Amino acid sequence: MPRTPRAQTDKRQRILQGAIEAFSDQGFHRTRVSDVARAAGVADGTIYLYFRNKDELLATIFETTLDRFWQRGEEHLASAEDPVEEMQRLVSLHLRFLGEDRRLASVFQVDLRHSVTFLGEVSRRVLRRYLERVAEIIERGQVLGRFVPGDSMQLAGMVFGVLDSLATTWVLSRRNYRLESQIPLAQSFVGRALLPEPAA
Amino acid sequence: MPRTPRAQTDKRQRILQGAIEAFSDQGFHRTRVSDVARAAGVADGTIYLYFRNKDELLATIFETTLDRFWQRGEEHLASAEDPVEEMQRLVSLHLRFLGEDRRLASVFQVDLRHSVTFLGEVSRRVLRRYLERVAEIIERGQVLGRFVPGDSMQLAGMVFGVLDSLATTWVLSRRNYRLESQIPLAQSFVGRALLPEPAA
Amino acid sequence: MPRTPRAQTDKRQRILQGAIEAFSDQGFHRTRVSDVARAAGVADGTIYLYFRNKDELLATIFETTLDRFWQRGEEHLASAEDPVEEMQRLVSLHLRFLGEDRRLASVFQVDLRHSVTFLGEVSRRVLRRYLERVAEIIERGQVLGRFVPGDSMQLAGMVFGVLDSLATTWVLSRRNYRLESQIPLAQSFVGRALLPEPAA
Amino acid sequence: MPRTPRAQTDKRQRILQGAIEAFSDQGFHRTRVSDVARAAGVADGTIYLYFRNKDELLATIFETTLDRFWQRGEEHLASAEDPVEEMQRLVSLHLRFLGEDRRLASVFQVDLRHSVTFLGEVSRRVLRRYLERVAEIIERGQVLGRFVPGDSMQLAGMVFGVLDSLATTWVLSRRNYRLESQIPLAQSFVGRALLPEPAA
DNA sequence: CATGAATGAGCTTTCATTCAT
DNA sequence: CATGAATGAAAGCTCATTCAT
16 A cells, blocks of 8 residues: 555656666657657556656656756765865766766767757756856855856856766767766866966 | 859758758757748748758758858968967857857757767768867877877867857857857866966 | 457458558559548558558458458369369359459459559469469369360469459449359350360 | 651650650659650650640550551451451450560550559540450351350450450569460460350 | 749658547 | 557658749
8 A cells, every 4th residue: 555656656767767768779859658668668658647748758857867966966075175176076976977877878968958949948947057056166166266267157167068078979989988987087177277377 | 044053052052041040940850841941932842852851951051061160260270370379269260150140050059969869970070070170289289288188089079068068058048148258268268278287 | 358359350350441442442542541541430540550551451452352262262162073163163253252342353453463563572472372273273174184285374364364354344344233244154255265175 | 847746746756655664664653754754855844745744644655555556456457367367366466566565565564454543534445445346356256156156345355354464474474485475375265265166 | 845943732651649448 | 547549630751743944
């Protein structure tokens, strides 16, 4: 009897996981709802008991993934001693997180931007939430004079661009390497870019 | 009599322009061929006299745009005195070019990456061509000790990420600002990121 | 519960029957899939749950009909005392079978030959199967000296031509007569044609 | 100046010849008007100066070919001494005529019957004309007691079936043989089939 | 007369979504 | 809750036909 909520969660999760697998193979648009159903081991119609439609499936992946990202992220960032170290940790967090699940990363890198046209608010919110958190780190660093001055959202956007580009390259690459291997590179690139100009 | 070649070019151009308008409104996938036809002021079937299918329409936009980009670009970069200045010019070139035509930029920012999954070689080639040219600038700067050492393609990828992110933000933004206004910001960000570490 | 297998068979049959009706009215090429759907009382898409495409619909009609033909045929032929009688029975079988369902006959007479160009192997196989069985009867009769000597497949082809022509004439005719009424005529025509030359 | 009617005829002929080539390659339905135009070496639109539409192209082929057939046929048949010989000559005429031009034969064997559904009267007329002439031979033979009694149109239909079947087999065959080689076979088959029963 | 670029109706097929069981 | 057969709207593409040149 207390099985129902549990089973519900299970099935919901299985569907989401199936969706990630299916979407990552062919991209969101090429994927049929029945592909998701097969990957999840449920009937087509069952998906509609848990999600309003196919779009909501993608939106949910974005939102819950970002929830997980920040849940783990906050722990990781909390132990940083200053904004500079926090930024370094953010870089490694971002790349490590995506690097752990190539299929998930594929969905994020290939379909997130693209979905802005049809998921509207959802994609926007996911991106904004990320940027605002990064901007906040930058602002604290700027106050301490450790980061270059300037619009923190714009700077956050460029930091995001660096990491996003590395992740996309990794996802689309046919070579076999770990995304984590790019962490030092990214850290030094971002580190330098945020450095305040020498007093000179 | 000189109507045929002229008219042909015209119609082809009108179709491409119509495609850019239509794709930028809804994204490539949401756009029907008949939308493109309407925007171009031609019949549906006419499109197939000039392009094999809907995909080729997008691929052509990518390739011809990049041709135009580098055609203008090489002139602009040629007058640079050294790799550092050349990189600055690249930054301004990139943002200025996209900033001139928001609809075109929208197609590039939203559909280019996404299309890697279905346009395959075309998207890849367009991106690679860009990155290789940037990497070449970086290499020359590295030889002169003006840029940080490291894999030039990886560095080029991160530079691209910065500019790409600014362009995407602009395209998706509801605020009204010119992408060119971001040039100084981007130049200083990229400039710092590529700076060789001080001798310390 | 026993609805699924039963319903499935039903629906498949209804679609095939609808196809026969539709094809016989306008011929295969002039018939739209939606015509078949309407005649079968199902939605367009339902057809594709049971058949890969429009061609397969026609191919299935050919193959299953010939299966039924020979299933009934073998019984009928089995009771013949000698090859001569067997040939007479084949003639009546052929004309009686087609004469029972004018719509089905129409599809066979009008579209079977024509489809050789696009259904390829299927049409060929259906025809070959028929001819080989007839040739076999002829060979047995030749051994007994009851039939004229000569290539049995060529003779079978001509026998087929006689029956086929009668069937086509019937299908295309506006007059109202039963194809069975032609049986004695055909039997005597074919009978004489296969008669070995008198010792003279 | 007297060139115009000449040129007209030429072009009309070239189009018809192009149509035969094109239709025989792929069948009438699979052939595009532009295929005919290319084969004839004219522009698409030109075809519509000489023929009302694609159907009329096929109808004209049927009718003019049958004109040529009987034109030559009457000469050939005229020299027969009696209806029996005339029938033998008809058989050889039929197979020889089709055997001379495999492409033309292909159009006749594959598309003539099929066209009854969309060419209506034309196909019917072509067939009827043939059958009536054959029936007339049979009737004369019956009067002389040289042919089996019975409805002459029905007998003509079966004779046609024999020849038609041989022609179709030849057209569809992948083996390489001349249709003329079947003349003796057909003559003896038809000859026997029409033989009046021995007085016995 | 001849051209061939342009048209747009019409076709097959797909697939997200529903709902009877 | 779960199923999956059934639906039917929607979309890309073809090609017979037209007509301005």
